[in-house]
Amino acid sequence: MNKNSLFRKIAYVAAIVLLLGPLFAMGRPKSGMIGQLRAKYKMGESNLGELDPTSESMRLGTLGMKGIAATILWIRADYYKEEKYFDRFSATLNQISKLQPHFISVWQHQAHNLSYNVAPEFEDYRQRYEWIKKGVDYLIRGTKLNDRKPILQYDLGHYLGNKLGKADEHVFYRVLYSKDQEFHSYFRDQGLVGIETSALDYNQKPDNWLTGKLWFDQAVALYEAGASIKKSPHLLMSYSPLWQMYYGEAIESEGILDQRAGFAWKQGGTEWANFGTKSLYQFRQVAELTLLSRKETYAEMETLQKQFDELAVEAKSKAEQFIRKGIPAEILKKLEMPEADRSEEDKSFITDLERKLVPSMQQIAAQLPPSTQLQGLEVARKLLFLKDFLREIESYRSQVNYDYWETRAQAEQREDMLEARSLTFQADQMINEANVPGAIESYEKAWKLWYRLFSRYPSMVTEEVGDDVVKSIGRYRKLNDEELNESFVLQEFLEFRKLKEEGTDGLAIYKKTEAMNARAKGLLDAELRGETIPEPEPATPQPAVPQADTSVKPAEPMPAKVEEPKPEPAKTEPAEVKAEVQKEEMPARPPTLENPDSQS
C-alpha cells in the first residue's frame, strides 16, 4: 500500500517535471517559443500601443471573465443609448474600451455612435458639436493604444472633415471648431504635428478640413511604414488632397473669393497631381500602378499597336480565313442573310458569329511567318498586358473621380472662376439685403462667366459646381418671378443636366457630350494661341429637349477651330467608336465629359 503510494507520488512528480520542460521552453519571456512568436508578429502589449495600467488592472480584475464583462457592458451601452441616458452611455463606452483596448471595432463603432448617432439627438447644435468631439476624442484614445492601426487616423480624418464640414450644421460647426482652442491644444498634445502650422486657415486659425487632412497624412504615413489597413491604398491616399480642395470649397462658400481661395485650390491641385504619381501597387508584380501612368501607357500601346499592325498585314487575313475554315459552311451562310429577314434569335447568333470571326492578336501572331512569329507573339502579349493595365488604371481613376478633381482644381484657380463665384456670392448677399436689382445684375454678369467656364470645363456641369450654379439659378428665377426662357445664357447646360438626370435618351446625351468635349478642346486651343474667348451671345430659341442635340451648333459662340476638333488621343478602339457614331447608334461605352488640358 505504502509502496504503491510512493510510486504514485514519484510518477506524479515525474509527470510534473516532464510537463514543466515544454512549458519552460515555450514560456520563457524572450527566448521562449511563445515570446519569439510574439516578437515576430509584434503581438506584445507594448508593441500594440501605449500601456494603460487602468486597462490592464481592469482586465485582470475580471478574473478571466473579460468576455462576459464586455458583453454585459455592450448590452448596457445599447440600453443606455436606446433610452437616451447619454452620459451613462459615454461612461460605459469608456469602460468597454478599457476591457477591449485592442479591439479596433470597439473604437470605430462606438466613436461613430457618439459622433453620428448620439450627437444628432440633441436639439442645440452646440451640444451636438460637443458630442461629435466626444467621438473624436474616443478615436484619439484608440490611436494611443493601437499604434499600428491607421484606420483610426483615417476615421479621424473623416470625422473632422465630413462631420464638421459637410453636416447641415457645417457653417456653425466650422466656426465652433475654429474657435475651439482647447480642442486644438488637445490635438497638439495628442501628437498631431502641424495643427498650429499646416492646418491654419486664412484667419490663422485651425480649419477642420485641414486638420482632417493632417490625420489622413498620419494614416498614410503609417500605411507606408508597413501598418495594414482595410482600405484600398488609392482611396486612403486620395483623401488628403481632397480635403485640401474641400477646404478651398469651404472658404469660397464663406465668401473668401480671392487669391487665398485660388491658392487653396492650387495647393489641392498640386497634391492631387502628387497623389497621381504615387505607386499604388505592383500590377501583376511587374508594373507600378500610378494614376498618372495612363498617358505613358497609351503612348506605349500606340507604338506597340503600330509594330503589330506592320507585322500582321497579311497574317490578319490569314487568321480570318483560318477561323472561317473551322466553322461549317451552313453556319457561315447565315452571315449572308438579309438584315430584314433576320429574327431576334438570328441577330443574336450573327452578332456572336461576327465576334468569333475577328481574330485575336494571338491568332494573328500564329499566322505570322516563323521568322517574325516570336516577335509578333511578344508584341501581342505586351499589348494585352497593357490593355489590362490600362483598364485597371481607369478603374482606379474612376473610383476616386480623378479627372473631375483634376479639372476642378485647375478651373478653381482661374481668375474668371473666382470672379464668377464672387459675383454669385455677392448676388446671394444682395438678396439678403433686399437689393433685388443689384442681385439680378450681379447674377447676370455671373451667368456669362459661368457659361465660359462650363464651355471650357464641361465636366463641371453635372458635378458639385453645376449643382451650386443651379441653386443660384433657382434664386435668380425667384427674383425675376418668371420661368427662364430659352434665351437664358445657361439654358444649354440646364438642358444637358436635365437630360443626364432623366438618363433616358442615351443618344442625345452621347452627342451632346461629344459636342461639349469638342468645344472645350477648341477653347483650349484658342487659349493656347492667346486668343480672347468671346462673351456668349444670348442663345437663339432652341427646340425643347430631347431635340436639343440638333441645335447645339447655333448656340455655340465657338472659334472656327471647334468645327474641326483635333482627334482624341489614341484609344484602344477608336475606329469602332467612329463607326458607331456614323451609324447613329449608341456606343458601347458612352463618352464622359473631359478636361481638354488634363495632364494625365
Next chain:
Amino acid sequence: MRLSPDQFWTYFEWLFVHSALLYGFLLVLVLAVLGFLIGFVVALLKHGPAEGFLQVSKLIGELFVVDIPGTSVRRVGAIARLAVKEAIRKKVLVVVAVFVIAIMFAGWYLDQQAQYPARLYISFVLTFTNYMVLVLGLFLSCFSLPSDIKSKIIYTIVTKPVRPTELFLGRVLGFTAVGTLVLLLLGSMSYLFVVRGVIHEHEAIEISADGVSGKTSRQQFHSHEFVLDETGSGVTNETKGHKHVVRKVGDKIVVDPSIGDLEARVPIYGMMRFTGRDGQVANDGLNVGYMSEYHKYIEGDSLCSAIWTFKGVSRDSFREGGLTYDMTISAFRTYKGDIVTPVGGEVRFRSIDGSAVTEPFPFKVKEFQVDQRSIPFTGLKGSLNEQPAELDFFRDIAKDGEFEVVIRCQDRNQYLGMAAGDLYFRAKPQAFWWNFIKGYISIWLQMVIVICFGVMFSTFLSGPVAIIATLSVIVLGFFGFFVDDIIKNADNDVGPIASLIRIPLQSGSGTQLDLGNIPLERTIRVVDKGILLSVQLLSKAIPNLNELHTADFVAYGVNLFGGLLSRHLTVCAGYFLMTGIISYFFLKTREMAA
C-alpha cells in the same frame, strides 16, 4: 432619470387606493395555506394523518402562544452580540478596505470629463456600495448557522432555553448591526468622495471692458460665462450640471461655490394625459419611431397637447416670489428647418373646470437639461370666465390645490416629447446630505432582505448551498425582468430545454423548433412552459431589488419621496416576517441537537 407614475403615489395611496394592503393580505393567506399544506404533507408521511395534523397544528400554535410571546429581548440581544463578534472575527472590515481602494482609484475608471460629473460620482458610489454590502450580507448570513451546526457549537445554544424565534431574530439583528456599521463607514467615505470630487472654485477672468460680463477660469475641464446685473450680481451659464453665483465685491468679482449639482429637488408631480390632433382626449401621445416608448410625442401647430393634473399643491410648498417648475421636454424634428432656433412650445396653466386660463408662456426646448422656469403667484395675464383678467394662481387657477398644465408644440411638423415626470413643480428643496442618507437607507433595506434570506436558507441548507440560494435571490431580484422577457417570448420555443437543443442544431431563437417529431416538440414545449412558469412564480416571490435601488434619485438630485421609502420599508418588513416564519418552522422541526 426615468420615473413611472406609480412612484408618485403617496404611501397611503399605495396601501389603500392601489390595494397593496389587500395584495399583501392575500399573499400572506396563500403562503400560510401553502406552508400549512406542505408541512402537513411532510408530517403525514412521518406520523400518519391524525398525528401529522396534530403535530402541524401544535407547531403553529406554539409559534403564536409560546414562542412569540416568550421571545426575550435579552436573549435576542445576546445572540445578536455573538453574531457581531463572529462577524468581526471573520474580518468583515476587509470590505471597507476594498471600498477604500476602489474609490482611491475610481478616478481611473470614471470619466472626469463627463457632462454631469456629480451624477456619475453619486451613481458610482451608491451602486458600488450597494453591491459590496449585498455581498457582505450574503457571506455573513449564509455561513453562520451551518458552520455552528457543523462544528456542533449549536449544541451549546439549543440546549439552552433559546427559542427559534430568538435564534432567527438574534442572527438577523446581529448581522444587520454589522452591515449597518459597515454601511455607515462606506456612506461617510462616499459622501466625502462625492463632495470632494464635485466642489471646485473658479476665478473671474476675461472680464469685459465694462466689467459686467466675463468668463471664469477653467477648473475640472470646464469654465463658465457670466453677466452681472445692475446690482453687481449674476449667475453663470450652466455647465457640467451646475452654475455659480457671481458677485461684485468692491473692485473684485467673486465666484461662489457651485449650485445645482449636489441638490435634492422636491418635485411635485402630476398625472399626465394627451389630446390628439382633433383636440379630443387620446389614449396616448404619438410614437415617432424610437425603440424606447418612455417619451410620447405631440405634434406641432395642431390640437395635440399634453395635460398634467396636479393635486394638493399649496402656496406654502413654494419659496416666496413665485411658482417654480422644471421641464425636461425633448424634441423630434421631421425636417431640420432652422438649425439655430430650437423647437418651440407653450405652457398654459388652467383651473380644473377651465374657467381660468393663463396666457401661453412660450419656451424653446432645452433637450437633456432641466429647464428651470417660474411664474409669479399673482398678476398672471389670462382669462377668467372667458373675459381677460389678471389672475391669482392660488385664488383663480389652483382653487383647492388642483389645476392643470397644458403643453403644446408651436412648430408645424415638429414634435415635442414628454413623460409624466418631465414637468414638475419644484417645492422648497431638501438638503442633499439627507437625500444621500435616504439613498443609503434603500441600500440598507436591500441588505436586510438579503440577510433575512441568507439566514432563512441557512436554517435548512449547508453553507455553500445557502450561498447559491441567496445569490439566486439577488440575481433574480436584479434581473427578474429578464425572466419576464423570456416568458413573454415563450411561444417562440425559447425555454431552457429548447435552447439546449438549439445550441448543437445551431438554430436561431427566432424560428420554431423543428425536430421533425411533433410529439417530441410538443413535450419539450410543455415541459419548458412548466419550468418557465415555476421560475416566473419564484421570481414574483423574490424581492424586486431593482425597485429598491434608488441611486438615480440621489444622482439626479431628486428628493427620494417619503412615500416611496415607506413602501420599501413595508416591503422589507414583509420579507422579514416571511423569512422569519419559514426559518422558525425549519428550526423547530430540524433535529439539530439530536
